[in-house]
Amino acid sequence: MEHEFWHARWKHQEIGFHEGTVNRYLHDHWPEMVQTGTETVLVPLCGKAKDMWWLYDRGHPVLGIELSPIACKDFFEEAETKALVQPAQPFIRYIHDELQLWCGDFFQLVPDDVEHVRLVYDRAALIALPPKMRRDYAEHLTAVLPDQARILLITLDYEEGAIKGPPFNVADEEVHQLFGEDFEIEHVLTNPLEKDHPFAKRRGLTEGVESVFKLTRKD
Numbered sequence: 001m002e003h004e005f006w007h008a009r010w011k012h013q014e015i016g017f018h019e020g021t022v023n024r025y026l027h028d029h030w031p032e033m034v035q036t037g038t039e040t041v042l043v044p045l046c047g048k049a050k051d052m053w054w055l056y057d058r059g060h061p062v063l064g065i066e067l068s069p070i071a072c073k074d075f076f077e078e079a080e081t082k083a084l085v086q087p088a089q090p091f092i093r094y095i096h097d098e099l100q101l102w103c104g105d106f107f108q109l110v111p112d113d114v115e116h117v118r119l120v121y122d123r124a125a126l127i128a129l130p131p132k133m134r135r136d137y138a139e140h141l142t143a144v145l146p147d148q149a150r151i152l153l154i155t156l157d158y159e160e161g162a163i164k165g166p167p168f169n170v171a172d173e174e175v176h177q178l179f180g181e182d183f184e185i186e187h188v189l190t191n192p193l194e195k196d197h198p199f200a201k202r203r204g205l206t207e208g209v210e211s212v213f214k215l216t217r218k219d
């Protein structure tokens, strides 16, 4: 989606994607991702997800990348915490101890920025993007990440055209097309979207599934 689309969503607070609590798949499957417990975690297209505080509280340095300055400001204000703001190009950095939000375009990240990253958490990032941008996103993520980095990826799939994205439907085959060349893909689970899921209700989505994948770089 174009940047203006997301800036407008944040300006008008049309942020139904924001869960306001820790994501249940993160909660349940993160322990399987972790080795030392202090790995730096990249959270692309992070919004103001509370998941980042959860990761930080568990001892991970966290780097979130988010286009919207409103999201970045709200993230810290809602936690009643101040961040040091370092204006720089191409990202304005919001720094609170070892939790940083970089405000800017994910596609401006370079390998040096994330050389210390060992884990990635993608919830509502890949599925926020239309098909062509998903290819660009997967290519860019693969290009910048160090070889040791593993990814926890959560997707949503539903019948093509059932609703107007975002979120977009991403089938399991597409995950393999996007990442299969470079990563071993472990399909951890698929759950039907609960009928009373606030998102499904609001958008009138009667059927859909959420899937969780673990991606590990091939040797």
Ligand SMILES: C[S@@+](CC[C@H](N)C(=O)[O-])C[C@H]1O[C@@H](n2cnc3c(N)ncnc32)[C@H](O)[C@@H]1O
Residues within 6 Å of the ligand: 006, 007, 017, 018, 019, 044, 045, 046, 047, 048, 049, 065, 066, 067, 068, 071, 104, 105, 106, 107, 123, 124, 125, 128, 166
């Ligand atoms: C669907 S939301 C998901 C946010 C978050 N992952 C969550 O779970 O709440 C997608 C977010 O990506 C941000 N975004 C979109 N395009 C971006 C880009 N090119 N670079 C950085 N952030 C972007 C949007 O502003 C929005 O906050």
